[in-house]
Amino acid sequence: MKMQGAKMVVEALKREGVEVIFGFPGGTIMPFFDFLHREEIRMVLNRHEQGAVHAADGYARATGRVGVCVATSGPGATNLVTGIATANMDSVPIVLITGQVPVAMIGNDAFQEADIIGISRPITKHSYLVRNVGDIPRIMKEAFHIARTGRPGPVLIDLPKDVSVAVGDFTYPERVSIRGYNPVVHDNSQQIKMTMELVRSSKRPLIYAGGGVIISEASGELTALARKMGIPVTLTLMGLGAFPGTDPLFLGMLGMHGTIAANQAVCECDLMIAIGARFDDRVTGRLSEFAPKAKVVHIDIDPASISKNVVVDIPIIGDAREILQEMLNFAEPLPIDSWREELMELKRKNPLTYHQDSAVIKPQYVVEKIYEVTGGEAIITTEVGQNQMWAAHYFRYDRPRTFLSSGGLGTMGYGFPAAIGAQVAFPDRIVFDIAGDGSIQMKIQELATAVINDLPVNIAILNNGYLGMVRQWQELFFEKAYAFSCLLQRPSCPRHCNNPNDECPPYVPDFVKLAEAYGAMGIRVEHPEDVEGAVREAIGSPKTVILEFLVAREENVYPIVPAGAAINEIMIG
Amino acid sequence: MDYTLSVLVENHPGVLAKISGLLSGRGFNIRSIAAGETEDSTVTRIVMVMEGDDRIIDQVKKQLTRLVDVIRITDLTDTPSVDRELALVKVSIAISRRVEVFQIVDVFRGKVVDIAHNSLVVEVTGATDKVEALIEMLKPFGIKEIVRTGKISIARGETVTEKGGENRA
Ligand SMILES: Cc1ncc(C[n+]2csc(CCOP(=O)(O)OP(=O)(O)O)c2C)c(N)n1
Ligand SMILES: [Mg+2]
Numbered sequence: 001m002k003m004q005g006a007k008m009v010v011e012a013l014k015r016e017g018v019e020v021i022f023g024f025p026g027g028t029i030m031p032f033f034d035f036l037h038r039e040e041i042r043m044v045l046n047r048h049e050q051g052a053v054h055a056a057d058g059y060a061r062a063t064g065r066v067g068v069c070v071a072t073s074g075p076g077a078t079n080l081v082t083g084i085a086t087a088n089m090d091s092v093p094i095v096l097i098t099g100q101v102p103v104a105m106i107g108n109d110a111f112q113e114a115d116i117i118g119i120s121r122p123i124t125k126h127s128y129l130v131r132n133v134g135d136i137p138r139i140m141k142e143a144f145h146i147a148r149t150g151r152p153g154p155v156l157i158d159l160p161k162d163v164s165v166a167v168g169d170f171t172y173p174e175r176v177s178i179r180g181y182n183p184v185v186h187d188n189s190q191q192i193k194m195t196m197e198l199v200r201s202s203k204r205p206l207i208y209a210g211g212g213v214i215i216s217e218a219s220g221e222l223t224a225l226a227r228k229m230g231i232p233v234t235l236t237l238m239g240l241g242a243f244p245g246t247d248p249l250f251l252g253m254l255g256m257h258g259t260i261a262a263n264q265a266v267c268e269c270d271l272m273i274a275i276g277a278r279f280d281d282r283v284t285g286r287l288s289e290f291a292p293k294a295k296v297v298h299i300d301i302d303p304a305s306i307s308k309n310v311v312v313d314i315p316i317i318g319d320a321r322e323i324l325q326e327m328l329n330f331a332e333p334l335p336i337d338s339w340r341e342e343l344m345e346l347k348r349k350n351p352l353t354y355h356q357d358s359a360v361i362k363p364q365y366v367v368e369k370i371y372e373v374t375g376g377e378a379i380i381t382t383e384v385g386q387n388q389m390w391a392a393h394y395f396r397y398d399r400p401r402t403f404l405s406s407g408g409l410g411t412m413g414y415g416f417p418a419a420i421g422a423q424v425a426f427p428d429r430i431v432f433d434i435a436g437d438g439s440i441q442m443k444i445q446e447l448a449t450a451v452i453n454d455l456p457v458n459i460a461i462l463n464n465g466y467l468g469m470v471r472q473w474q475e476l477f478f479e480k481a482y483a484f485s486c487l488l489q490r491p492s493c494p495r496h497c498n499n500p501n502d503e504c505p506p507y508v509p510d511f512v513k514l515a516e517a518y519g520a521m522g523i524r525v526e527h528p529e530d531v532e533g534a535v536r537e538a539i540g541s542p543k544t545v546i547l548e549f550l551v552a553r554e555e556n557v558y559p560i561v562p563a564g565a566a567i568n569e570i571m572i573g
Numbered sequence: 574m575d576y577t578l579s580v581l582v583e584n585h586p587g588v589l590a591k592i593s594g595l596l597s598g599r600g601f602n603i604r605s606i607a608a609g610e611t612e613d614s615t616v617t618r619i620v621m622v623m624e625g626d627d628r629i630i631d632q633v634k635k636q637l638t639r640l641v642d643v644i645r646i647t648d649l650t651d652t653p654s655v656d657r658e659l660a661l662v663k664v665s666i667a668i669s670r671r672v673e674v675f676q677i678v679d680v681f682r683g684k685v686v687d688i689a690h691n692s693l694v695v696e697v698t699g700a701t702d703k704v705e706a707l708i709e710m711l712k713p714f715g716i717k718e719i720v721r722t723g724k725i726s727i728a729r730g731e732t733v734t735e736k737g738g739e740n741r742a
Contacts, residue, residue: 117587118587118590121590121591121594122594122595122598125641126640126641129586129587146641151639178641179583179644180582180583180640180641180642180643180644180645181641302639303635303638304632304635304636304638304639306635307628307631308632
């Protein structure tokens with residue numbers, strides 16, 4: 001069938017079963033939107049391209065499907081960069097389509113030209129500059145395939161305007177064949193046998209699982225395996241939900257803000273089974289003291305992740321789900337009661353704690369109330385900072401794809417647009433963005449997107465008036481010099497203030513009025529006894545809601561392992 | 574230590590930038606890189622010499638393998654291979670001492686390919702250490718400019734280079 005390039009792109013999206021696109025228009029991408037307009041596919045018009053990628057990312061993480069994001073050339077494309085890098089770090093499948101100036105003008109500094117292929121090269125899994133209209137069907141097919149298979153990631157297609165209006169023949173390929181891209185099909189039976197032998201002889205085994213388990217839909221297998229053998233489990237931030245947070249075998253998160261039980265287990269274990277996790281520095285702390293007594297088995301789809309930071313004894317390259325299924329065949333209960341009890345005791349004695357008195361709301365209390373009121377049945381997204389860690393600590397995630405957070409890049413501004421994407425995917429579920437007052441301002445314009453699309457997203461701002469995580473590090477590691485981390489500070493304030501008090505200038509903006517200006521609901525909560533009621537009200541409302549909790553300004557996240565310290569050098573406050 | 578990798582890639586615009594960008598972005602050290610078409614015009618072969626140790630080179634190979642445009646990587650470091658590079662060296666020289674240069678170049682089976690009043694250009698082909706030895710010998714005369722291609726390599730005997738390679742994504 002003959003058609004224009006832009007129409008081919010739309011046709012391909014239909015063939016790929018795309019139900020929603022997040023985007024923002026502009027000159028070079030107009031032909032695409034013109035064709036899209038005539039179709040039934042849903043389009044969410046975000047208010048900033050970064051919001052559009054994060055929304056596509058939130059949609060992808062919540063559903064496991066490929067998110068789609070479309071923007072124009074030049075500034076539209078460069079506005080995507082933070083979102084692409086966020087998705088790339090956390091292995092999120094997204095197809096991005098950007099307009100580009102006509103082929104003949106590329107390289108001439110044409111109006112709204114940016115070399116987005118060059119700019120995004122280190123932060124995409126793959127990218128295409130489309131030079132011939134006839135290549136569009138193949139490129140679209142390949143892009144979706146590459147985005148979702150292997151270790152998933154963002155794939156960018158740069159579509160010059162002349163190519164999108166040129167006419168060519170459209171036949172959508174049935175299958176892809178890319179000679180340089182064959183996500184692993186390894187025979188792992190030997191490694192699995194060796195692993196199971198190690199497991200049987202181990203007295204202190206530990207499972208350390210990450211986001212890869214969620215990506216490969218292996219939570220069921222992981223849970224079955226751990227329970228059957230009775231092996232304790234710790235999860236990374238990205239892994240939360242991969243194993244039930246309420247299971248007695250769950251030790252909590254490990255790493256910089258890990259629990260004492262989890263970090264101690266890492267130090268003491270004689271066998272570590274790492275699954276879909278990449279030994280990130282926020283997890284390992286000082287490398288020489290990470291799992292020093294353990295043999296390490298590493299299951300990962302990405303060979304480049306294996307032995308990158310920690311040298312591994314048994315590498316198993318492949319899909320976590322298939323490998324865990326095979327391991328399950330050999331699984332038997334292990335006689336490791338004393339190890340398990342030792343860890344259970346550690347967990348009992350060192351729970352995550354805070355103290356809620358009657359005067360000021362503690363941020364942890366807010367998260368706990370959201371957990372209680374929703375019965376854990378919510379999709380939680382987070383911003384970055386203390387809010388993110390409290391969301392990880394005080395909400396227990398029993399199911400995968402319910403905790404969406406920027407782990408690798410740590411992008412402030414991720415949570416709200418991601419919540420929009422998740423709510424678009426699941427209109428009937430409760431979605432909360434647990435936010436910091438600093439982060440939420442990075443993508444606040446998406447309030448318009450949420451309100452206009454009738455998305456009942458709830459934003460719980462833990463307003464401490466600080467870039468709290470920065471302030472915490474200043475308190476602990478910079479002699480309490482609060483350099484440029486107070487969001488109330490004005491030129492009239494003392495330059496070296498580290499003493500928040502009642503005389504401080506008012507907070508800007510007024511989040512309640514801001515919510516109302518956008519047609520959302522705004523609720524300010526100042527007293528601990530009002531927290532629960534406010535959460536209920538937000539959930540009961542069909543509107544987009546900003547819940548602003550005025551929380552203790554100098555509350556810290558504990559435990560904390562200082563950067564570069566060993567994982568068991570824990571400060572508990 | 575130096576490692577020699579022979580990398581087959583799709584002959585697309587931008588592939589070389591992808592590879593060199595990946596290597597520099599991850600802090601790997603490239604000593605030389607030489608690219609050219611192969612017997613199959615859709616495929617380019619890149620021969621690169623990398624500095625590092627076994628662990629670093631293992632990461633280099635794994636990271637390169639992740640690139641969709643990389644078809645195959647062969648490590649020629651320990652494979653018997655024929656290695657060549659070409660250098661052009663411009664030497665400033667008084668007419669009176671030309672003969673000395675000619676003699677040295679002769680020993681290295683090089684050629685003098687251009688002569689001007691006060692300078693001449695030497696061409697030499699060979700393994701890297703030979704090229705470097707000649708350059709050393711020419712230094713006392715005063716070298717004005719050096720242009721080198723970087724090393725290219727091919728496996729010896731019946732072995733076809735890419736057959737020894739790894740292919741994973
Ligand atoms: C885009 C971006 N800029 C800067 C940072 C560095 N940073 C990490 S946490 C943080 C403070 C976040 O403040 P807030 O959103 O109020 O969260 P809190 O820690 O107070 O809960 C900052 C500035 C970041 N992660 N992302
Ligand atoms: Mg804050």
